[in-house]
Amino acid sequence: MDGEQTGLAARFGEASKLLPVFAVLTVIVVVYVNYVYLHCMRLLQLDMPEALRKAEDEQRGTHEVVAFHALTGMVLYCMARTVLTYPGTVPDGEGWELKPDYEDSEGGGEDKKADLVEKKHTGERRHCKWCLKYKPDRCHHCRICNVCVLRMDHHCPWVYNCIGFRNHKYFFLLLVYAVIDLIVVAITMFDTVWWSTRIDVPISMMIGLMAAQTLAAFLVVLITSFLSFHIWLLTKAMTTVEFCEKSLKKASYNSSQYSHGLYNNICAVLGPNPLLWFFPIGLPQGDGLIWPTPSGSKASSSGDGDKASGPRASLLEKDGDGNGAQHESASASAAAGEDEASSGPARGSSRKARGGASRSKPQAAG
Numbered sequence: 001m002d003g004e005q006t007g008l009a010a011r012f013g014e015a016s017k018l019l020p021v022f023a024v025l026t027v028i029v030v031v032y033v034n035y036v037y038l039h040c041m042r043l044l045q046l047d048m049p050e051a052l053r054k055a056e057d058e059q060r061g062t063h064e065v066v067a068f069h070a071l072t073g074m075v076l077y078c079m080a081r082t083v084l085t086y087p088g089t090v091p092d093g094e095g096w097e098l099k100p101d102y103e104d105s106e107g108g109g110e111d112k113k114a115d116l117v118e119k120k121h122t123g124e125r126r127h128c129k130w131c132l133k134y135k136p137d138r139c140h141h142c143r144i145c146n147v148c149v150l151r152m153d154h155h156c157p158w159v160y161n162c163i164g165f166r167n168h169k170y171f172f173l174l175l176v177y178a179v180i181d182l183i184v185v186a187i188t189m190f191d192t193v194w195w196s197t198r199i200d201v202p203i204s205m206m207i208g209l210m211a212a213q214t215l216a217a218f219l220v221v222l223i224t225s226f227l228s229f230h231i232w233l234l235t236k237a238m239t240t241v242e243f244c245e246k247s248l249k250k251a252s253y254n255s256s257q258y259s260h261g262l263y264n265n266i267c268a269v270l271g272p273n274p275l276l277w278f279f280p281i282g283l284p285q286g287d288g289l290i291w292p293t294p295s296g297s298k299a300s301s302s303g304d305g306d307k308a309s310g311p312r313a314s315l316l317e318k319d320g321d322g323n324g325a326q327h328e329s330a331s332a333s334a335a336a337g338e339d340e341a342s343s344g345p346a347r348g349s350s351r352k353a354r355g356g357a358s359r360s361k362p363q364a365a366g
Contacts, residue, residue, distance in 0.1 A: 020157045021083065027215070032072060034212035035185050038205060039192040040065040064188050071181040078174040078280055079159065087164025088150035088288045090133045098132045117257060117293055136289045138258070140241050150288035153233075154240040165288030168269050172234070173280055175227040179220065186216040237265040257293050 043061025045053040090096050118126060118137045126135040131148045135141075140152040142162045151165040163171045193213045196206035233243060237259035246253055259265055266277070268284055276282030 017157070017160055021160050024079070024158050027219070028072070028075070031182075031185060031212055031216060034208055035068060035189055036065060038209055038212075039189045040068070042192055042195070064184070068181070068184060071177055071184065074177040074280070075174065075181055078170050078177060081170040081280060082156075082159045082163075082167050082174055083161055085161075085167035085170060087152070087162045087168075088166045090128075090131065090136065090139060090148050090150070090289075096133045096136075098127050098134060117291070137291045138239065138242070151239065151291070152241055165286075166283070169271065169283055170280055172230060172269060173278065175223060175230060176278065179223050179227055182216050182220045182223065186213065186220055189213055189216070234269055235262055235265055237268065258291050260294055 040061050041047075043057045043064070045058060045061075116125060116137055118135075120126060127133065128135055128141045128148050130141055130143075130146070133148065135148060136150065138151045139148050141148045142152065142155050144155050145162050147162075149162045149164040151168070153163040153168055153171075155162045156171070159171070159174075161167065189209070190213065193206075193209045195201070196209045233239065236253070237256040238246075238253075242256065243253070258268075260268075270277040271282035271284050273282045
């Protein structure tokens with residue numbers, strides 16, 4: 001709890017970094033004013049006597065204003081929870097402090113080491129040189145927040161927070177509600193934009209409606225693409241950081257060592273109850289420190305070399321294990337040697353043939 005309070009105080013101590021958050025709120029206000037006061041009020045016809053109002057337009061305006069406020073309220077709530085919820089960090093004590101090897105073995109560090117999947121190529125536990133703590137699996141240090149984040153997905157400047165274990169669901173639902181809200185605005189407000197092109201409508205109203213419609217359409221495309229990427233990561237049990245690591249190391253994107261099937265992968269982010277997946281309640285279970293892998297996918301250490309025992313070996317062990325690289329290079333050399341040996345007689349016979357031909361030519365010439 002102390003680390004959480006310190007992290008929040010450190011974050012909100014820099015007001016300049018809140019500018020992207022204010023920019024998002026400004027966009028929400030612009031869309032809200034144009035949709036409610038220029039679109040919905042036209043349909044509700046509040047400036048006309050009740051007897052002269054069109055019942056169809058009035059009913060439609062009532063439905064749209066209620067739906068828009070419900071969706072916008074969910075957007076604001078999820079955004080507030082994303083900004084204010086601490087993503088989680090490595091706890092103080094409990095064997096996570098960085099210690100010498102002999103003290104770590106005496107303090108039960110070997111038990112935690114045995115439970116970890118991500119290790120150095122030497123088989124040692126990963127540690128953070130800034131926080132001076134050992135890192136659990138899927139934990140990474142954010143230099144902007146200056147803290148190690150549990151199951152870090154990425155740092156988002158638009159919410160001025162890291163997206164991690166505790167607030168990942170709020171961030172995901174923020175994208176979902178934002179896309180739905182913007183689609184409703186872009187579709188339902190189009191006829192009002194068309195209405196504003198009449199000659200009896202002030203040009204300022206037409207410009208405002210067109211600007212809001214264009215902004216909504218642009219954001220629909222942008223945020224839908226971003227949401228689609230995060231849905232794909234969700235189904236693959238990957239974070240954005242892990243995706244970038246695979247990209248840098250040119251590894252396969254088709255699987256993750258933490259994948260437990262589609263249903264369990266979704267539960268790991270949206271919570272165990274499917275009825276609450278699309279509501280900002282029912283957070284995922286666990287503490288964010290332990291991430292079990294499917295049976296047979298955890299890497300094991302034996303002797304001098306660390307070798308994966310399953311089809312989904314640790315990414316760090318696959319690409320960073322020096323012994324594995326030596327084995328691969330040795331096998332590649334052996335294969336090259338076999339090719340050399342198999343091609344040796346053919347090369348020798350070809351040399352003999354060339355040598356015989358070269359020696360026979362002078363004799364024929366003579």
